[in-house]
Amino acid sequence: MKGIVFTTFIEMVEQKFSLKTLDTIITNAHLPSGGSYTTLGTYDHSEMIQLVVKLSEQTGIPVADLVRVFGEYLFVQLVDMYPQFVDSNRTLFGFLLKIDSYIHVEVLKLYPDAELPRFEYDTSDPEALVMIYRSSRPFADLAEGLILGSIQHYGEAVDLKREDISDGPVNAARFTLTKRG
């Protein structure tokens, strides 16, 4: 997992919790990296899971909730770094449809060792968008947070439903976004 994800997580913990909480979770997590990350480095994604588990123990907030909130926070950071992806898409569905075929493809050019999920789409209903997340890593909660961040960014009235469809080693979830009204 890229360092940018870790540095953003560290920033969120400091901002939403405290420097003391951050220090405590880094100490308790016993991380191979020691908890010092650079934006361009690459680290084992299990370090992220460790950090979130420790943050959950420290705060009493469930892991899934923390990861979802982090996804929303990460979305704002990604848009700040790469505004062209939202600038070039006027609608929420238009933007989300580009993640697999364009945005993450460009990300891979920038960071050839990035580990990215795959998305499949169903656009047969013009009032809804179905996105299927698949990854060898368990970050469907992060995907949910990123989708929620996208919904907030575009300010469209959309309901989000999630179903877990994981199968063996493949983590999978079906997200259905339905236009309201």
Ligand code: HEM
């Ligand atoms: C501005 C748009 C976006 C950019 C620039 C971007 C970029 C990235 C980057 C740099 C990573 C880290 C890769 C690594 O750690 O090796 C990542 C991971 C990920 N992205 Fe995106 N992303 C964007 C939007 C989204 C959205 C809207 C979603 C949700 C549908 C999404 C889903 C994910 C997930 C779930 C991961 C974690 C890896 C995994 O699950 O296997 N991304 N993305």
